[in-house]
Amino acid sequence: MQTRLLVTAVLLAALAVGAHAQAPVGTTPAQLVAAAKRAAGTDHAGTFLRICVAPDNQNATPRRPPSVRAVPDRATWYSRPYKVFDNLYFVGTQIHSAWALTTSAGIIVIDTLFDYAVEPEIVDGLTTLGLDPKDIKYVLISHAHGDHDQGAAMLQSRYGAKVVMGAADWESTLQRPASAPGGVPKRDIAVGPDGLKITLGRTTVDVIATPGHTPGTLSYLFPVKDGNRTLTVAYSGGTAFNFPRLADNFAVYRDSAKKMAAAASAAGATIVMSNHTEFDRAWDRARIAQLPRAAGEKHPYEIGPQAVQHYFEIMRDCAEAQRLSMN
Numbered sequence: 001m002q003t004r005l006l007v008t009a010v011l012l013a014a015l016a017v018g019a020h021a022q023a024p025v026g027t028t029p030a031q032l033v034a035a036a037k038r039a040a041g042t043d044h045a046g047t048f049l050r051i052c053v054a055p056d057n058q059n060a061t062p063r064r065p066p067s068v069r070a071v072p073d074r075a076t077w078y079s080r081p082y083k084v085f086d087n088l089y090f091v092g093t094q095i096h097s098a099w100a101l102t103t104s105a106g107i108i109v110i111d112t113l114f115d116y117a118v119e120p121e122i123v124d125g126l127t128t129l130g131l132d133p134k135d136i137k138y139v140l141i142s143h144a145h146g147d148h149d150q151g152a153a154m155l156q157s158r159y160g161a162k163v164v165m166g167a168a169d170w171e172s173t174l175q176r177p178a179s180a181p182g183g184v185p186k187r188d189i190a191v192g193p194d195g196l197k198i199t200l201g202r203t204t205v206d207v208i209a210t211p212g213h214t215p216g217t218l219s220y221l222f223p224v225k226d227g228n229r230t231l232t233v234a235y236s237g238g239t240a241f242n243f244p245r246l247a248d249n250f251a252v253y254r255d256s257a258k259k260m261a262a263a264a265s266a267a268g269a270t271i272v273m274s275n276h277t278e279f280d281r282a283w284d285r286a287r288i289a290q291l292p293r294a295a296g297e298k299h300p301y302e303i304g305p306q307a308v309q310h311y312f313e314i315m316r317d318c319a320e321a322q323r324l325s326m327n
């Protein structure tokens with residue numbers, strides 16, 4: 001009898017948890033992967049594949065972000081710049097995202113690509129778009145891997161932009177030799193666990209500490225304008241599992257995914273962005289955004305609040321599946 005009562009209590013507790021939209025659906029790795037697969041659909045297939053189907057750190061020698069000086073063939077990465085929202089411009093490559101968020105008091109650059117791409121994509125891209133790189137006031141680095149941060153030192157030294165990074169990622173960055181590709185930025189704004197808000201003119205970026213991909217990974221919430229509508233972007237700052245394969249690391253990553261899901265929900269985010277085009281199809285969406293839209297047709301980046309939640313559910317469930325599979 002007591003056992004039956006206990007089972008009932010557990011079932012009721014499970015139902016109560018299940019009623020919450022953001023609760024995990026399964027309790028085994030296979031169930032969690034199945035839930036993540038459902039959440040991914042085809043909207044978020046790239047993210048699902050990278051962290052649930054083929055996690056980078058599953059093998060003894062995980063795939064590391066390359067930090068080579070050799071410049072790949074330009075045709076394999078170069079992208080024209082695109083105006084994607086009225087106040088947001090894609091200045092990334094075919095592979096990695098960099099964005100210019102324009103405000104009434106200057107430009108906020110989000111992520112800065114490999115060193116070889118910063119001049120042709122960010123500097124020349126802004127100029128092509130009719131913007132002035134001298135107006136860059138802040139450079140937000142989602143995390144300290146070369147594919148996102150090698151342009152930071154140049155934007156800081158040439159234009160006086162303030163570089164914003166997670167405190168833990170500043171520590172690793174400042175240990176690099178001066179000869180590191182792109183150089184080493186000087187420490188400007190270090191973001192701790194509580195995050196902070198960066199306000200420039202009338203625009204505020206909510207900077208959220210989401211450790212996991214790296215210890216200092218940052219994610220963001222910020223507004224974009226689409227005609228007379230203002231939409232909220234949830235920008236996920238780190239995705240792949242190329243950190244040491246330890247249960248604690250997956251737990252930290254999982255908890256950050258939950259934190260970001262809650263923040264995105266509270267802010268009413270209907271757009272999710274990441275910093276690799278494989279995760280949010282930024283290069284595709286940027287090009288599709290150039291085409292005319294029918295009356296009432298949504299922006300190609302606007303996927304709605306539920307699909308934004310799905311994105312963070314995938315991150316949460318794939319991390320939890322890996323954590324559980326280690327026990």
Ligand SMILES: [Zn+2]
Nearest residue numbers: 065143145213
């Ligand atoms: Zn990375």
